[in-house]
Amino acid sequence: MLNTQETESACVFCGSRHPQKTIIFPQTFTAYQFVQAGNKACSRCAEMFTDPKYRRNSWIIRNGKFEAIENVPDFLLNLPSPPFLLYLTKAKRKHGWIRAVQNPVLSTKRFILIVDEDKIMFDDKTYADLYVFAKNLYARRIPKTIMLSGMPQPSTHRKYGLTWKESFRIRELQHNPLWRVIVEFFKRAD
Numbered sequence: 005m006l007n008t009q010e011t012e013s014a015c016v017f018c019g020s021r022h023p024q025k026t027i028i029f030p031q032t033f034t035a036y037q038f039v040q041a042g043n044k045a046c047s048r049c050a051e052m053f054t055d056p057k058y059r060r061n062s063w064i065i066r067n068g069k070f071e072a073i074e075n076v077p078d079f080l081l082n083l084p085s086p087p088f089l090l091y092l093t094k095a096k097r098k099h100g101w102i103r104a105v106q107n108p109v110l111s112t113k114r115f116i117l118i119v120d121e122d123k124i125m126f127d128d129k130t131y132a133d134l135y136v137f138a139k140n141l142y143a144r145r146i147p148k149t150i151m152l153s154g155m156p157q158p159s160t161h162r163k164y165g166l167t168w169k170e171s172f173r174i175r176e177l178q179h180n181p182l183w184r185v186i187v188e189f190f191k192r193a194d
């Protein structure tokens with residue numbers, strides 16, 4: 005039997021029962037597609053909604069502890085044991101964190117990775133494989149633009165010493181969301 009009272013008393017963000025805090029959505033809030041009906045939130049989500057650190061950082065929350073992630077590609081290669089919440093952001097101003105609280109990571113082999121407001125299927129073996137390829141290109145100073153834009157010109161091949169095999173693989177990967185995560189989050193050490 006559907007209990008209307010209980011339906012109404014779920015956190016608008018994560019759906020947990022008996023939320024205590026009243027949320028006032030500011031005019032600037034536009035991410036209503038991620039929010040459930042109502043205006044109550046649990047205390048955790050209410051804090052996440054008001055504290056900008058949850059929008060401006062990539063983070064993990066494990067055992068209730070928030071930790072900003074500095075090196076995203078390396079972090080994804082060595083994930084801690086689940087369960088945890090994980091959110092990655094490039095834009096640093098989106099409300100994808102709401103999707104992150106709705107999609108807790110229960111297995112690091114395969115899970116839904118939230119990047120800004122997008123959902124990406126993460127698979128650890130695929131990721132490790134792409135990471136090695138990206139790291140190799142990066143070490144040879146292949147620019148990110150080439151790593152993301154697909155088939156480079158023959159002149160680019162010569163300039164950067166790319167093999168045709170690598171070049172074809174880059175082209176195959178250009179619309180692969182996991183590949184784009186690795187490349188876009190890579191930071192040069194120098």
Ligand SMILES: [Zn+2]
Nearest residue numbers: 015018046049
């Ligand atoms: Zn909540």
